Amino acid sequence: MAAHILVVDDDAQQRADLAEIVKSLGYEVTTAADGNEALNKLASVPVNAILTDLVMPGMDGVALLKELDARGDRTPAVVLTGFGSIDQAISFVHDLKAFWFLEKPVQPGVVRTLLERALQQNQLVKEAERLHSQLSYQGILGDLVGDSPSMKEVFSMIRQVAPTTASVLISGESGTGKELVARAIHSLSSRSGGPFVAVNCAALPESLMESELFGHEKGAFTGAVERRAGCFEQAQNGTLLLDEIGDMPIGTQAKLLRVIEEAKVRRLGGTKDIPIAVRVLAATNRSPEEAVQNKLLREDLYYRLNVFHLSLPPLRDRKGDIPAIATGMIRDLNRKHGCRVTHLSPEVLDYFAGESWPGNVRELRNQVERAVIMASEGEIQLRHLPGAVGAQKPAEPAETPAREAAAAPTLPDNTLQIKVGVPMSEVEEKYIRLTLRHTKNNKKRAAELLGLCLRTLHNKLRTYEDSNKVRSAVVGESSFERELLPR
Numbered sequence: 001m002a003a004h005i006l007v008v009d010d011d012a013q014q015r016a017d018l019a020e021i022v023k024s025l026g027y028e029v030t031t032a033a034d035g036n037e038a039l040n041k042l043a044s045v046p047v048n049a050i051l052t053d054l055v056m057p058g059m060d061g062v063a064l065l066k067e068l069d070a071r072g073d074r075t076p077a078v079v080l081t082g083f084g085s086i087d088q089a090i091s092f093v094h095d096l097k098a099f100w101f102l103e104k105p106v107q108p109g110v111v112r113t114l115l116e117r118a119l120q121q122n123q124l125v126k127e128a129e130r131l132h133s134q135l136s137y138q139g140i141l142g143d144l145v146g147d148s149p150s151m152k153e154v155f156s157m158i159r160q161v162a163p164t165t166a167s168v169l170i171s172g173e174s175g176t177g178k179e180l181v182a183r184a185i186h187s188l189s190s191r192s193g194g195p196f197v198a199v200n201c202a203a204l205p206e207s208l209m210e211s212e213l214f215g216h217e218k219g220a221f222t223g224a225v226e227r228r229a230g231c232f233e234q235a236q237n238g239t240l241l242l243d244e245i246g247d248m249p250i251g252t253q254a255k256l257l258r259v260i261e262e263a264k265v266r267r268l269g270g271t272k273d274i275p276i277a278v279r280v281l282a283a284t285n286r287s288p289e290e291a292v293q294n295k296l297l298r299e300d301l302y303y304r305l306n307v308f309h310l311s312l313p314p315l316r317d318r319k320g321d322i323p324a325i326a327t328g329m330i331r332d333l334n335r336k337h338g339c340r341v342t343h344l345s346p347e348v349l350d351y352f353a354g355e356s357w358p359g360n361v362r363e364l365r366n367q368v369e370r371a372v373i374m375a376s377e378g379e380i381q382l383r384h385l386p387g388a389v390g391a392q393k394p395a396e397p398a399e400t401p402a403r404e405a406a407a408a409p410t411l412p413d414n415t416l417q418i419k420v421g422v423p424m425s426e427v428e429e430k431y432i433r434l435t436l437r438h439t440k441n442n443k444k445r446a447a448e449l450l451g452l453c454l455r456t457l458h459n460k461l462r463t464y465e466d467s468n469k470v471r472s473a474v475v476g477e478s479s480f481e482r483e484l485l486p487r
Helices: 012-024 035-044 061-071 086-095 108-136 149-161 178-187 206-214 250-262 288-293 299-305 319-337 346-354 360-375 401-406 424-438 443-450 454-475 479-484
Strands: 004-008 028-032 049-053 077-081 100-103 168-171 196-200 239-243 279-284 308-311 340-344 377-380
Touching: 004 012, 004 035, 012 028, 012 049, 012 108, 028 035, 035 049, 035 061, 049 061, 049 108, 061 077, 077 108, 100 108, 149 178, 149 308, 168 178, 168 299, 178 196, 178 239, 178 279, 206 250, 250 299, 288 299, 319 340, 319 346, 319 360, 340 346, 340 360, 360 377, 360 443, 424 443, 424 454, 443 454
Parallel strands: 004 028, 004 049, 049 077, 077 100, 168 279, 168 308, 196 239, 239 279, 340 377
Antiparallel strands: none
8 A cells, every 4th residue: 555645735736736746656645734734634544754834824834743743643744945944944853853854846856765764764663663562561462462361371372373274263252352363363374464354243134144255246136236255255365254153144154164164155146166265263252162052153163163262351350451451542542532641540540450341341442532532631530431430439427417518529520410400402511511621622522522523513512602692691691601611
């Protein structure tokens, strides 16, 4: 896949010319007219290098580089400079960690050389981050983290089986990381350069299961308007993960067994067998033996898939791994949401250690992601967890009404107390404004937290402002506006 370059310049003609040069060098291009638009593009498009002008209205190149540095974004940036500002450009290279500068008008040959070197640096930085990440934990393999004895055993078994061609059956509760194990096996195998395809057998209706797995020819059934390759063909020379294999219909399991044993697949409606070279991995959240006994999994398919069995421990049995797992999650979520969270407080770690985690690592990630958004930077505290759970300790039994009043818990800042009878429209406005206060008026982050699209949030705020103007003209500003409106 070609590298992706972000071009930032307020001059439309120069931006178009520079984008055309970059395209002619074989790179993909995204453009932005200023720093703010560039940051929005970076949030949704994976970029390998940046070409940015320095002098622009709005957020200029200097502010853009400072913001990227503050976020810890190490994407190499080449700054474009006009005549007479070379000394300033060199200072930016030193102070703001830009990769290099390029004097206007740009020459295609110089652009090629600088981008090649910038992309090489980007690759070296990513490799250094990967090695640092691996060294920062006592136990890590791909995206799997853990130093508990059970995870060390899992890591050892993955390293043993990955270089072989043996089928692997991965079992474990939902959320334990079965797909991560499959990806680790793929990445350590001789097929790592090929595709990794995962299909969730529980998510597909029976009528579409065979088409998804084996593909179909045009006209094979109603709605088959064109030929489609199935998962086996898509995973050619790579790895196919059949997730939740115990939920596959028994009839389809018989056809699957034949495909695996013969290494050939025939599309629905087709007349020719297609040779396949695919390593098959399977996963299930059931006990494989019980699935066979209950006639949910064919015994012959079970033995064909269960050449090697990996059983993943639930998170409640390896709580000592939670600090390392959460730290890795925080690093990834900081990049995803543009936050600067550093660590979990001791109180949060204690709270996590006391939870049973029925949703396992997936549940932990959901809680950490919500907390990262709420905290935004620095330390994650109990009040940042969903519903501020654990933020208050139960009050001791009161002996007198006075003591009971004194012992009443104080609600944390991010908690909204609503009396019975308050109209829902007012409750909604209070909650939205409270969320804005805790995101420091960052509307994009607030919209994500509220589960709204940004346009819907803007429309709601506009409606509130219009109605509040009418209300203020009659009775003055309301008390909850004075309390909750971000200033």
